[in-house]
Amino acid sequence: MIFKGKDIISIKDFSKKEINYILNYAEEMIPYANGENYKDILKGKVLSTLFFEPSTRTRLSFESSMNRLGGRVIGFADPSGTSQKKGESLADTIRMADSYSDAIVIRHPHEGAARLAAEFADSPVLNAGDGAGRHPTQCLLDLFTIRSEKKQIKNKNIVLLGDLKYGRTVHSLAYALALYGAKLTFVSPASLKMPNEVTNECKELGIDPFHTSSLEKTIKDADVLYVTRIQRERFPDAEEYNRVVGSYKINKSLLENAKENLIIMHPLPRVTEIHPEVDKTPHALYFKQAFNGVPVRMALLSLVMGGRL
Amino acid sequence: MKKELKVPRIKDGTVIDHITAGNAVKVLHILGIPKTTSSTVSVAMNVKSKLGKKDIVKVENRELDTKEVDKIALIAPKATINIVRDYRVTKKHKVKLPDEIVGIVSCSNPTCVSNANEPVECRFKIISRDPPKIKCYYCEREPEDIADRII
Numbered sequence: 094m095i096f097k098g099k100d101i102i103s104i105k106d107f108s109k110k111e112i113n114y115i116l117n118y119a120e121e122m123i124p125y126a127n128g129e130n131y132k133d134i135l136k137g138k139v140l141s142t143l144f145f146e147p148s149t150r151t152r153l154s155f156e157s158s159m160n161r162l163g164g165r166v167i168g169f170a171d172p173s174g175t176s177q178k179k180g181e182s183l184a185d186t187i188r189m190a191d192s193y194s195d196a197i198v199i200r201h202p203h204e205g206a207a208r209l210a211a212e213f214a215d216s217p218v219l220n221a222g223d224g225a226g227r228h229p230t231q232c233l234l235d236l237f238t239i240r241s242e243k244k245q246i247k248n249k250n251i252v253l254l255g256d257l258k259y260g261r262t263v264h265s266l267a268y269a270l271a272l273y274g275a276k277l278t279f280v281s282p283a284s285l286k287m288p289n290e291v292t293n294e295c296k297e298l299g300i301d302p303f304h305t306s307s308l309e310k311t312i313k314d315a316d317v318l319y320v321t322r323i324q325r326e327r328f329p330d331a332e333e334y335n336r337v338v339g340s341y342k343i344n345k346s347l348l349e350n351a352k353e354n355l356i357i358m359h360p361l362p363r364v365t366e367i368h369p370e371v372d373k374t375p376h377a378l379y380f381k382q383a384f385n386g387v388p389v390r391m392a393l394l395s396l397v398m399g400g401r402l
Numbered sequence: 403m404k405k406e407l408k409v410p411r412i413k414d415g416t417v418i419d420h421i422t423a424g425n426a427v428k429v430l431h432i433l434g435i436p437k438t439t440s441s442t443v444s445v446a447m448n449v450k451s452k453l454g455k456k457d458i459v460k461v462e463n464r465e466l467d468t469k470e471v472d473k474i475a476l477i478a479p480k481a482t483i484n485i486v487r488d489y490r491v492t493k494k495h496k497v498k499l500p501d502e503i504v505g506i507v508s509c510s511n512p513t514c515v516s517n518a519n520e521p522v523e524c525r526f527k528i529i530s531r532d533p534p535k536i537k538c539y540y541c542e543r544e545p546e547d548i549a550d551r552i553i
Contacts, residue, residue: 103542184521205515205540209522224513226541290544 096396100211122388133163134400141194142168154386217397232265234389246273257287259327271295277302344368415462417484426457475499479532510545
């Protein structure tokens with residue numbers, strides 16, 4: 094399987110076989126991700142990280158991944174210090190980064206920005222989130238986490254909760270989970286329902302998701318509860334945001350009805366949707382999920398830049 | 403009763419028939435008319451036919467090439483193109499959408515990168531031909547009303 098030079102823009106660009114290959118390689122990366130082992134397979138390589146939108150986990154885990162494989166990182170976490178402020182197009186910024194580095198990681202507020210970047214760069218482009226669009230590396234780490242904890246994804250009851258309309262992680266994830274044959278339930282306020290396109294894609298893969306606004310009714314059968322934040326920054330107006338924020342709260346009393354081995358995931362950051370009292374329960378998996386970003390991104394960087402353990 | 407032609411026959415040119423009723427003006431827009439021709443163009447709207455109402459466009463002294471007219475399938479998937487020479491139909495074909503269209507339809511998503519100030523044209527993959535359904539190459543959204551998005 095050849096990944097060298099390949100762009101990572103959307104999870105839909107990959108077959109199940111390719112996804113499994115990446116996840117298996119990510120497993121091999123774990124001792125290198127937690128610092129137990131070290132191998133500088135990307136020595137001499139430079140990664141550009143272009144973050145036009147705020148990020149903590151995605152940016153730091155990409156940078157950690159590159160450093161742990163012996164490579165170097167250039168880039169910015171805030172575009173206010175760049176020529177974008179002077180009106181430079183994204184295409185021109187990408188041309189520059191392409192000439193300075195061996196791979197480009199980009200997060201941008203416009204949907205499709207990573208696809209556009211890939212058109213202007215010869216080096217591989219990795220999408221670290223494009224507006225309310227796609228976030229394929231998050232999707233891969235989520236699949237990696239579910240597969241590690243539940244051994245398989247097929248036939249597992251997976252509940253996606255919260256902002257399913259604007260939440261980019263859930264769009265990629267719903268498609269990928271359907272590809273693996275998971276049973277899907279979408280729980281959201283009526284105004285933040287999963288877009289029809291995503292539901293239709295799941296149906297095309299043979300999975301007919303159940304839509305509801307009631308978490309209480311779905312929690313008892315769930316194997317995985319994937320919680321998302323209601324994102325203020327995606328709302329066109331504050332009034333709509335205020336109507337729905339705080340719609341769902343995960344706390345210990347809700348979890349009394351849950352399966353013993355239910356795992357709760359969250360792409361983070363969380364605000365009020367998961368009470369801190371849940372953190373110490375065996376259900377809480379979100380911090381381990383965040384760590385999994387490192388082995389998965391190490392595997393991707395290594396594959397697209399041609400280094401191999 | 404004597405049959406009467408609503409739009410006169412043409413000697414040479416192209417007749418686009420079976421356009422979805424009400425879409426003739428949009429067809430002209432796709433073809434760049436009147437900018438691309440100075441010859442006579444006749445338009446008939448809501449013409450009664452066996453299959454209900456339809457629109458017809460006749461462009462004189464211009465033979466539209468297949469690639470050009472296939473774009474029409476975006477809003478009129480059942481349209482037929484007749485090339486007329488000396489009052490006779492010499493070529494007839496049904497419109498067929500290409501696999502991809504560039505620079506014809508704009509994305510309905512205001513935050514799509516193709517609507518930002520970038521040096522790229524709007525680009526869509528065709529996912530269904532009849533009814534026409536398209537998906538943005540960049541943001542993967544599907545515009546609900548394609549006719550409204552024609553540039």
